[in-house]
Amino acid sequence: MRFSANLGFLWHDKALPDAIHAAKAAGFDAVECHWPYDVPPADVAEALAETGLPMLGLNTRRGDVPAGENGLSALVGREDDARAAVNEALDYAVAVGAENIHVMAGFARGMAAHDCFIGTLRYATSEAARHGISILIEPLNHYDAPGYFLSTTDQAKQIVDEVDAPNLKLMFDCYHVQLMEGDLCHRLERLLPVIGHIQFAGVPDRGPPDEGEVNYAHIFAEIARLGFTSPLGAEYKPDGETERSLGWMTTYRA
Template sequence: MKFSANLGFLWNDRSLPDAIHAAAAAGFDAVECHWPYDTPAAEVRAALEDTGLPMLGLNTRRGDVSAGENGLAALPRREMEARAAIDEALDYGAAIGARAVHVMAGFASGSAARKCFAGNLKYACEIAENKGITVLIEPLNHYDAPGYFLSTTRQAEAIVAEVGAPNLRLMFDCYHVQLMEGDLTNRLRQLQPIIGHIQFAGVPARGAPDEGEVNYAHLFEVIAAMGWDVPLGAEYKPGGDTDATLGWMQQYKA
């Protein structure tokens, strides 16, 4: 398997360019991040060029973090802010050569939120198409993100179908899906046609993948048998020195 280091969690005590270099030194095949906007795009692009690592994706801004916001795209009457965040993410992504942008839904519910989310995703997909960027949506579990609009892959599958854009895809995070639905092997196989990225972490503590209830040795075999050749996103919380937690990669890396 090939792996991508999610620098929102791994080496997050370093500047983003330094974290990119650390990921390369550790043997990762790609990187991804959460909210890189405090770092000039030119510095990130230089680090990517120095290391030869692709940037798989980044997130739209969460909104007012001090007020507990976690995304804007499904919040009715916040469309202008949501689309400004989408524009920012796509512009930044294009500047660093990112392959995808995750549009964060936020805390909302009901039909108005769904209509708002679908409308903002259509907007994002139209802009992203011209930049060659994929738009991702990701269900978050209701333990870590209670009240988040998007919480299951079935809900995401319906929204992808409703929006109908070829560049709108599902971010399948094994950690979140296991907590909400389980049945990871079958869900991966069933949803493969709309999956744009796969992430993983140990369950339930969100630590390294060699900890917890999910048998990733088996799951990575399933993913390989699907013909998946894009690096899988290691989005786990190391709980200390990242390098000290990377023993799993020697076991699973191709």
Template sequence: MTRLRFSANLGFLWNDLPLPDAIRRAKAAGFAAVECHWPYDTDPAEVSGALAETGLPMLGINTITGGAGHFGLSACPGRIDDARAAIEQAVSYAEAIDAQAIHIMAGVAEGPEARDTFLGNLQFAAGLTDRMLLIEPLNAFDVPGYFLRRTDQAMEVIDDVAAPNLKLMFDCYHVARTEGDVVERLEKLLPVIGHIQIASVPDRSAPDHGELNYLKVFSTLLAFGWTRPIGAEYRPDGPTEGSLTWLSSATA
């Protein structure tokens, strides 16, 4: 029987621990993979060692934010050099730890020049690596002014860049907050989705309560044959271990 598998997002889960120790905790808790936000302060050899020890794949990392309140650089017209340096940094680190994907963070920006800048930087990234590149719409409640806000906008960007390794990161929490109809959008966009993330709506904690019915989301993904680990990117209400009761039922 096919079962869903899950990835621990170590930007939120066990984020009080050094990254290699957080990887080990994720393995002990029963996760099938890990992912993180910004691992750059950790020696990649230490990360690789923990991944090899546990057998967990690193699904993805983010490009840097570029400073407080920026949430990335790649759609910021005045920071193209910084954005490309951040992309090069992410590609180098991903290669060192064999991360499967890189989330190219757009940043706070708007307008046609920002869009052109984003397209150019994504094309630059696609020319550097064959690893999966991800772009993710973020909701305006959490990240006001973020360039990429909706899945239809993201799809236009993906179509225009036309790079085979550029995919959509579908965060159910962000999509629910901005657009609703998560299951309908999942069904429509599944062929171009590279990674899926989950959290409760609207409080972004464990995916076992709230407005979004994850039983329906999970059954839809099973029905459509989704096989990649789903990213648990939520903020635990207390110690991470205390927030994991959903995991055993979701993988049963």
């Protein structure tokens, strides 16, 4: 197995370029991040070049975080802001060589929000295709993100089918999917054609993957059997120093 360090959670106390170097030293095969926009992209690109690690992806901005926003793309009346967030993410992704952009939907409900999200995604996929970048959408569980527009893989698959763009893919986060739907192995197999990235964390507390109710040794073996070869994203919350939480890497690579 190959693994990607999600630097939104791992080494979050370090500056992003330093976190990239820490991921390399720890043996990760790739990195990904959440919102890198306060860091000059040249600094990130330099760290990636020095380590040889690819940047798998980054997120569009959440919007007005103090006001409770968690994405803009399904918010009726915020279409211009959503497109601006897509443009900003694309510029940054191109500058650092990121492969994917997670377009965040936000807190919304109803058919108008669905149509708004579809419109943003059609814009995003069209613009991203010019740079060979894929757009990802990710269902979030309703415990951590109550009211988030996208909450299940069935809903995500419907949206992928409706947009009908080859560079729109599902980000399958095992943590979120287990909390909302379970049945991880069957869902991975059924959705494999539209999966662009896989993430994981322990369930239910989002800790390291060798803790909690999910047997990731079995899940990772199934992912390998299905032929998914891209690095899997470690998006969990370490309890203390990140280095002390990495024992699972040796176990699951064996």
